[in-house]
Amino acid sequence: MSKDNKINVTIWNENVHEKTNSAVCEIYPGGLHGFLAEKLNSPDLNIRTATLDEPEHGLTEEVLNNTDVLLWWGHAAHHKVEDAIVDRVQQKIWDGMGLVALHSAHMSKIFCRLNGTSGKLHWREVGERERLWVVDPSHPIVAGLPEHFELPYEEMYGEPFMIAADAKPIIISWFEGGEVFRSGFTLQRGYGRMFYFRPGHETFPSFHNANVIKVIGNAIRWLKPAYRADYPKTHTPDSLEVISPKDFKHVKAGIIR
Numbered sequence: 001m002s003k004d005n006k007i008n009v010t011i012w013n014e015n016v017h018e019k020t021n022s023a024v025c026e027i028y029p030g031g032l033h034g035f036l037a038e039k040l041n042s043p044d045l046n047i048r049t050a051t052l053d054e055p056e057h058g059l060t061e062e063v064l065n066n067t068d069v070l071l072w073w074g075h076a077a078h079h080k081v082e083d084a085i086v087d088r089v090q091q092k093i094w095d096g097m098g099l100v101a102l103h104s105a106h107m108s109k110i111f112c113r114l115n116g117t118s119g120k121l122h123w124r125e126v127g128e129r130e131r132l133w134v135v136d137p138s139h140p141i142v143a144g145l146p147e148h149f150e151l152p153y154e155e156m157y158g159e160p161f162m163i164a165a166d167a168k169p170i171i172i173s174w175f176e177g178g179e180v181f182r183s184g185f186t187l188q189r190g191y192g193r194m195f196y197f198r199p200g201h202e203t204f205p206s207f208h209n210a211n212v213i214k215v216i217g218n219a220i221r222w223l224k225p226a227y228r229a230d231y232p233k234t235h236t237p238d239s240l241e242v243i244s245p246k247d248f249k250h251v252k253a254g255i256i257r
């Protein structure tokens with residue numbers, strides 16, 4: 001939290017499609033990062049953006065130390081994200097920072113590391129209807145959402161989705177072509193939490209949808225760190241009780257009397 005009690009949000013975007021496909025900039029003026037910053041704008045949030053081309057991808061120690069929740073949109077340039085920066089992001093999540101991984105971030109280095117999986121899935125890009133179902137209406141991330149809502153044009157993502165076994169689904173999708181998908185799930189890693197949210201293909205207007213923005217906004221507030229510290233914070237403590245002397249020859253041999 002910042003001194004003014006606002007949640008510090010950093011929206012990271014690889015910003016690659018925006019440079020090569022004019023349709024993306026027509027749908028998302030200012031790029032996906034700039035558009036999301038405007039849509040999510042709220043008095044309780046301090047929002048900044050960062051992109052791949054900036055020094056250290058815009059994710060310096062200082063930026064991440066002052067980020068409560070990081071949003072991540074990447075697709076074509078996952079491999080260009082430097083491992084040292086991914087190490088840094090991972091450490092900050094272990095320390096308590098929140099992460100919202102959007103759409104094709106399912107193959108980003110940070111997503112795969114946090115899940116311990118490949119992040120792979122089936123996909124089809126023809127612009128089909130997606131119906132998103134809330135499967136855990138008790139979760140704050142879906143507060144104010146209907147039982148289900150639809151996006152008229154999206155890329156299909158289908159199961160099996162290679163994610164962590166302890167991922168907790170909150171939203172699942174059905175697609176016009178018949179597939180289903182775990183579209184919204186949470187994970188805890190160290191002191192930090194992440195939320196993956198599926199919609200947001202760069203050539204479809206899903207981030208214009210009020211329910212999609214509501215989910216991302218709710219996620220930011222839910223992911224706000226309640227506790228933040230070096231993880232794991234380890235030390236060699238003095239014993240609280242007197243520890244009786246042992247015959248170390250036997251202990252080391254695995255024979256304890």
Ligand code: ZN
Pocket residue numbers: 103104155200201202
């Ligand atoms: Zn896509």
